[in-house]
Amino acid sequence: MQLGFQLSIILAGVLVATSCALIGSFLVLRKLALVGDAISHTVVLGIVLAALLTGGINGIPTLLGATLVGLLTVLLIELLSGSGLVKEDAAIGLVFPALFALGVILISRYAGDVHLDVEHVLYGEIAYTPFDRLVLAGWDLGPRTLWVLGGIGCFDLAFVLLFYKELKLATFDPGLAAAVGISPVLMHYLLMFVVSLTTVGAFDAVGAVLVVAFLIVPPATAYLLTDRLAVMLGISVLSGALSAVLGYALARLLDASIAGSMATAAGSLFALAFALSPRHGLITGALRAARVRRRFAVDLLLDHLVRSERDTETQIQAEFRWSARRARAVVRDGVRRGLLRFQGERLVLTEAGRAEAAVPGPGALMTVPTE
Amino acid sequence: MRDLLNLLLFDYTVRTVALGCAVLGAVSGVLGCFAVLRRQSLFGDALAHAALPGVCLGFVFAGGKSPAWLLVGAAVSGWLGALAVLGVVRGSRLKEDAALGIVLTTFFGVGIVLLTRIQNTGNASQSGLNSFLFGQAAVLLQRDVLIMAGAGATVLALVALFYKEFKLLAFDPAYGSTLGVPMGLLGVLLTGLITVAVVIGLQSVGVILMAAMLIAPASAARQWTDRLAVMIGLAALLGAVSGVAGAALSSLDARVPTGPLIVLLATAIVLFSLAFAPRRGLLWVGLQRRRENRKLAAAAVHGPGFNKAPGEPDYADHLGALGGVHRPTDRDAAPNAPIKERP
Numbered sequence: 001m002q003l004g005f006q007l008s009i010i011l012a013g014v015l016v017a018t019s020c021a022l023i024g025s026f027l028v029l030r031k032l033a034l035v036g037d038a039i040s041h042t043v044v045l046g047i048v049l050a051a052l053l054t055g056g057i058n059g060i061p062t063l064l065g066a067t068l069v070g071l072l073t074v075l076l077i078e079l080l081s082g083s084g085l086v087k088e089d090a091a092i093g094l095v096f097p098a099l100f101a102l103g104v105i106l107i108s109r110y111a112g113d114v115h116l117d118v119e120h121v122l123y124g125e126i127a128y129t130p131f132d133r134l135v136l137a138g139w140d141l142g143p144r145t146l147w148v149l150g151g152i153g154c155f156d157l158a159f160v161l162l163f164y165k166e167l168k169l170a171t172f173d174p175g176l177a178a179a180v181g182i183s184p185v186l187m188h189y190l191l192m193f194v195v196s197l198t199t200v201g202a203f204d205a206v207g208a209v210l211v212v213a214f215l216i217v218p219p220a221t222a223y224l225l226t227d228r229l230a231v232m233l234g235i236s237v238l239s240g241a242l243s244a245v246l247g248y249a250l251a252r253l254l255d256a257s258i259a260g261s262m263a264t265a266a267g268s269l270f271a272l273a274f275a276l277s278p279r280h281g282l283i284t285g286a287l288r289a290a291r292v293r294r295r296f297a298v299d300l301l302l303d304h305l306v307r308s309e310r311d312t313e314t315q316i317q318a319e320f321r322w323s324a325r326r327a328r329a330v331v332r333d334g335v336r337r338g339l340l341r342f343q344g345e346r347l348v349l350t351e352a353g354r355a356e357a358a359v360p361g362p363g364a365l366m367t368v369p370t371e
Numbered sequence: 372m373r374d375l376l377n378l379l380l381f382d383y384t385v386r387t388v389a390l391g392c393a394v395l396g397a398v399s400g401v402l403g404c405f406a407v408l409r410r411q412s413l414f415g416d417a418l419a420h421a422a423l424p425g426v427c428l429g430f431v432f433a434g435g436k437s438p439a440w441l442l443v444g445a446a447v448s449g450w451l452g453a454l455a456v457l458g459v460v461r462g463s464r465l466k467e468d469a470a471l472g473i474v475l476t477t478f479f480g481v482g483i484v485l486l487t488r489i490q491n492t493g494n495a496s497q498s499g500l501n502s503f504l505f506g507q508a509a510v511l512l513q514r515d516v517l518i519m520a521g522a523g524a525t526v527l528a529l530v531a532l533f534y535k536e537f538k539l540l541a542f543d544p545a546y547g548s549t550l551g552v553p554m555g556l557l558g559v560l561l562t563g564l565i566t567v568a569v570v571i572g573l574q575s576v577g578v579i580l581m582a583a584m585l586i587a588p589a590s591a592a593r594q595w596t597d598r599l600a601v602m603i604g605l606a607a608l609l610g611a612v613s614g615v616a617g618a619a620l621s622s623l624d625a626r627v628p629t630g631p632l633i634v635l636l637a638t639a640i641v642l643f644s645l646a647f648a649p650r651r652g653l654l655w656v657g658l659q660r661r662r663e664n665r666k667l668a669a670a671a672v673h674g675p676g677f678n679k680a681p682g683e684p685d686y687a688d689h690l691g692a693l694g695g696v697h698r699p700t701d702r703d704a705a706p707n708a709p710i711k712e713r714p
Contacts, residue, residue: 028465033472034413041579083653085645086590090412094590097583098638101631109626209479216472220465250484257487263480270473274463282462 008143010248013262015149016202017240019156020214021222023198025229025236026191028219029171034089035074036215038096039192040199040208042073045103047200052110063200070196071189073099145204152201159194160233167191168229206259213263214240221270224277239269297322297330302339302357305349312345375619385622388508388575391516392614392633395572395584398523400610401530402568403589404603405561408541413471414453414562416582418569420475421452423482423578427489438515442522442570449566452478454559479578506577508618508629519571526564530603537561538599576630584610587637594648613637 027036043066050065073095080091160167169177170187177184195215202211222235246269247262254261275283297320304319305311311319317327331347334340339353349357379389399415406412422445429444430436452474459470530537536557539547544554565585572581588610592602617633646653 028469031466031468033468037472037475080645083645085594085651085653087407087410087412089410090407090586090590093412093416093582093586094638094641097580097587097634101580101583101634101638104631105627105635108628109624209476209483212472213476213480216469217476220469220473223465223469224463254484254488255491256484260480260483260487263476264484267473267477267480270477274459280463 006248008146009258010245012143012145012149013206013244013248013258014241015146015153016206016210017214017218017244017262018237019149019153019198020202020211021218021236021240022156022160022233023191023195024215025219025222025233026167026171027195027215028223029229030188030191033216033220034092035077035192036195036199037212038077038092039070039073039196040203040211040215041096042099042103043067043070043196043200043203044208045069045099045106047203048103048106052106063197066200066203067193067196069099070199071192074189074192148201148204152198156194156198163187163190206262210259210263213266214243217263217266217270218243221266221273224270224273224280227279239273240266243269294330294333297326298334298337298339299356301330301334302349302353305340305347306354306357311347313347316347375623379615379619382622384509385619387513387516388511388622388629389615389618391511391519392508392575392618392629393611394516394519394523394614395575396588396610396612396614396633396637397607398526398610399568399572399581399584400588400592400606400608401527401603402561402565403585403587403610404592404599404606405537405541406565406585407589407593408599409561412586413468413582414456415565415569415585417456417471417475417478418449418453418562418566419573419578419581420482421455421478422446422449422566422570422573423479424448424485426573427482427485430489431485438518442518445570445573446566448478449569450563453562453566506573506575506580506628506630508575508621508633511575515574522567522571526567529560529564533557533560541599576633580630580634583634583637587634587641588613591637591641591644594644594651609640610637613640 024033024036027033046066046069047062049069050061053065054061076095076099077088077091080086080094081088086094166177166182166187169180170182170184174184177187199208199211199215202214218240219232219236221239222232225235226232243266244262247265248258250256250265251258251261273281275281278284300320301316304316313327313331316322316331317324320327322330331340334353335342337352338350339356340347341350342348379385403412403415406415425444425446425448426441427444428448429440429442432444433440455474455478456467456470459465459473460467465473536547536552539550539552540554540557540561544558547554547557568585569581572584576584588606589602591609592605595605596602613633613636617636618629620636621627621629621632644652647655649655
């Protein structure tokens with residue numbers, strides 16, 4: 001039973017991660033990451049309003065109210081920035097705190113009437129997942145949250161599969177999309193609708209923070225690892241799911257918030273990709289630059305040795321104004337690649353080195369012709 | 372109204388809270404101007420979220436809720452968050468929005484982990500630490516307000532000292548670089564000052580709503596003037612006014628939290644400014660457009676020179692120039708105006 005509880009919590013995390021990562025990829029690509037952030041805060045207002053009107057936070061009214069407020073958020077942001085009086089970033093920063101503040105005030109004002117507290121809204125209680133069960137006609141069908149999240153996950157997957165081509169075109173080339181009859185505006189609002197829906201569904205289980213984390217971080221991680229949309233979606237979902245699993249383990253280890261730990265795990269995976277991504281990573285990039293610099297230096301050295309063979313390392317150092325360390329490193333690299341060898345103190349080219357020097361490499365651009 | 376004034380002047384708690392919120396509103400109003408002008412409005416949001424782990428570490432470090440340690444912790448981790456955003460933007464192909472989102476959620480996630488960890492270890496003095504999430508202005512003490520005022524005064528003095536440089540940074544950093552002014556360094560300094568403003572506000576309005584305190588007064592002030600100095604002064608005033616008003620109003624009903632109320636008031640000021648500010652406001656622009664349309668229509672009906680003030684363009688001439696392409700008829704120029712005879 002204990003295992004079942006744990007599994008259902010992890011499964012809830014993985015489901016949230018999957019649906020958020022799918023939709024979030026398009027947000028990140030369309031530079032709308034912060035609109036997603038805004039929506040996930042303002043749905044609070046929708047949930048509260050629906051709760052005040054119907055007296056509970058269950059079912060369709062909540063979903064509807066929150067989705068509507070999510071769309072309203074997008075609309076207000078666009079109205080504000082469209083007026084030209086404030087920039088888009090300021091518009092986002094004006095709309096979502098205002099709506100969120102309204103939600104918080106309503107919650108505290110009518111706290112007695114609604115079972116909602118603000119912390120629950122922020123970082124949710126994924127740990128309660130196993131206890132709230134869906135019972136239909138006397139049958140215990142398992143945790144209700146899993147059904148909701150599963151439904152939303154399927155909906156999101158269907159949305160992306162069904163509109164894959166349209167989303168792709170409207171994201172990367174809105175002009176062409178409009179020209180071939182796919183309205184970018186319609187796609188935009190459709191996407192925002194799905195974002196709102198996903199947020200609301202995920203929100204009750206895991207809270208706003210984790211929703212934003214899963215909307216933005218795994219897609220950003222994937223974006224650093226690939227240039228292909230389909231691959232990006234795949235990596236995004238995988239890294240989201242991995243964050244959920246790792247995050248759960250971390251939370252157990254530290255006896256801390258599960259949602260917070262999952263967000264931490266997602267951030268750590270991003271940091272890894274940021275540092276080590278084969279094409280866009282910080283460290284890999286630095287290593288590549290160092291390798292290119294070294295290769296360039298060896299080319300220079302070969303070119304120099306063709307003309308004045310039998311220089312010593314010290315002479316080379318003076319010629320290129322290299323530090324002793326740099327000179328030694330370059331020479332060692334040349335020797336290792338079999339292009340140079342030592343004759344006593346002096347350096348000579350090997351056959352391979354002579355051939356390499358004959359190929360006009362980058363070094364050829366730098367040497368002044370001697371004759 | 373008189374009750375409110377009485378509360379503000381003579382009730383110790385309300386007066387303290389109102390003073391604290393005034394300081395917060397003024398300081399964040401001033402720094403918000405630079406954030407808004409540099410299109411870094413949401414930096415404040417990321418900073419505020421990023422401050423949470425620092426608050427928790429400050430608590431662990433000091434072994435209790437010593438305000439100085441909490442603020443220092445918040446400032447350091449907020450600043451690290453800001454640097455992380457800049458690092459991600461420079462070091463990868465992600466845009467600023469994604470960078471902000473990543474830093475915001477990751478730092479906040481770490482903060483929540485630390486916070487719940489501290490709570491679960493059963494340390495009794497931790498209660499109230501989570502007031503940093505949403506702010507709890509009502510628990511501000513005179514000591515807190517003094518710290519806030521001191522930090523705020525330092526920040527404002529630095530802004531005054533580097534006013535010229537910050538102005539250059541906000542409007543034309545490229546030109547600044549050619550003058551040999553260290554723009555990168557100034558940007559880091561400005562971010563540091565914004566961090567201090569955010570930290571000042573954390574305890575009263577909380578992590579999530581702090582963004583609004585930076586953006587709203589500045590956006591409202593922007594509508595009324597085109598001069599930076601005036602905008603800064605106005606933003607400080609509007610920020611302080613919403614702070615005091617929010618604190619006073621929320622003291623009337625214990626169930627209405629102060630921070631969100633301040634944010635709502637500041638937003639209301641923004642909406643008012645957007646609608647009614649002269650020259651930029653929606654109402655002004657709408658009226659202006661209507662007036663121009665009227666004149667255009669009248670000119671089309673009455674011919675050149677009609678009702679023309681000296682120095683004003685003659686609309687009829689413009690219409691005449693268009694005449695070869697499109698002969699304006701009365702219905703064309705003023706579809707809703709009653710059709711008149713030409714004099």
